[in-house]
Amino acid sequence: MSIFGNIMSAIFGRSSSAAATAAPGAAAPAASPAQPGPAPAQDTAPAPAGAPGAPVDVAAIMDGLAAQSSERLDWRRSIVDLMKLINLDSSLAARKELAGELNYTGDMSDSASMNIWLHKQVMIKLAENGGRVPDELRR
Numbered sequence: 001m002s003i004f005g006n007i008m009s010a011i012f013g014r015s016s017s018a019a020a021t022a023a024p025g026a027a028a029p030a031a032s033p034a035q036p037g038p039a040p041a042q043d044t045a046p047a048p049a050g051a052p053g054a055p056v057d058v059a060a061i062m063d064g065l066a067a068q069s070s071e072r073l074d075w076r077r078s079i080v081d082l083m084k085l086i087n088l089d090s091s092l093a094a095r096k097e098l099a100g101e102l103n104y105t106g107d108m109s110d111s112a113s114m115n116i117w118l119h120k121q122v123m124i125k126l127a128e129n130g131g132r133v134p135d136e137l138r139r
Contacts, residue, residue: 003088003098007122008129010086014065015056055132058123076137079119098122 001009062075065085073081079098083090095118096108102121108114123137 002101003094004101004122004125006088007083007086008126008131010088011058011061011126011131012056012129014061055130058126058131058133059137077119079115079122082119082122 059076062082062085066073066075069085071084073085075082075085079095080090083094088094092111095111095115099108099114099118102118102125104114104117104121106113106117120138123133127133127138
C-alpha cells in the first residue's frame with residue numbers, strides 16, 4: 001500500500017472503530033432470504049468508514065490521538081508529527097517517497113519546503129477522499 005494509502009487507512013480506520021463502538025447495532029439490515037437481490041457491484045472503491053456518505057472528521061480523530069500521546073505532537077502544522085501520531089515511518093526517506101506519490105516537483109533536498117507542501121497536500125487529499133478537514137489546513 002502507498003504511504004498516503006496508509007495515512008488514509010490509519011485515520012479513516014479509526015473513524016470506523018469509533019463508529020462501531022458508538023453504534024454497535026447500527027449495521028445495515030441483511031437482505032431477506034425470500035427476496036434475494038443482485039450481488040452488490042465489487043468494482044467500486046469502498047466508501048470511508050462510518051455512516052454511509054458521512055465525512056470522516058480528521059481533526060477530531062487527530063486531536064484525540066494527540067491528547068492520548070505522551071509526546072507533544074503538532075499534527076496541524078507538521079507532516080512528521082502527523083505521521084508519528086498514526087504510527088507511520090516519518091523518516092526523510094518515507095517523506096520523499098510520499099512526495100513522489102503526490103507528484104512533488106520541488107527540490108527534495110529542501111526538506112523544510114517539501115514538508116510544508118506535503119502537509120498541505122495530505123490535508124487536501126484527505127478532504128478529496130471523504131475527510132472533513134478544517135479550511136485553514138488546506139491553504
